[in-house]
Amino acid sequence: MAASLMGIYKSVRWLPFGNWLFSKxxxxxxxxxxxxxxxxxxxxxxxxxxxIKKxxxxxxHIGTIHAIAQCNLAELVAGVMTDATVPVKTHRWIPKGMTVQYLKKADGVLTAEARIDLPRVWQDKEDLIVPVEVFDQHKTKVFHADITMYITER
Incomplete structure (x- = not known):
């Protein structure tokens, strides 16, 4: 069986450049x-x-971070969080949809956070809505996404 994403993260995060290595x-x-x-x-x-950095x-065309780059960042954090959270032995997931709001011009360094409440009971054929907030280097929220992850039993 392949190592879990969370297991890999825990094994490399303490290394020099561990977060970079894991991200790669x-x-x-x-x-x-x-x-x-x-x-x-x-x-x-x-x-x-x-x-991500600009x-x-x-x-x-106006010199700010492109909308699709922001969507890509949102899907990344939502997917990695879901993969590290859903019980890998009993469930699987796939992105099903995304709604987004572009709130401000996105410039400089962007920080995205995906977070869900735990603990939770995992079900079969469940739509999990993962909210993602993206902030610029001034802590101004520039983007919001709700990403629907379709969770099923294996």
């Missing part, structure tokens, strides 16, 4: 996330935090 591993497994060059800075059951490759 996630991006190898799911390559599209690599386009935003995220760093996952915190992971525990029910919570994931990641940051770079030319993720800018829009």
């Amino acid at each position: 591993a996630v991006c190898i497994k799911a390559p599209y996330f690599g386009s935003i060059k995220p760093t996952i800075t915190h992971l525990e059951a029910g919570k994931c935090v990641a940051v 770079r030319r490759s993720i800018q829009n």
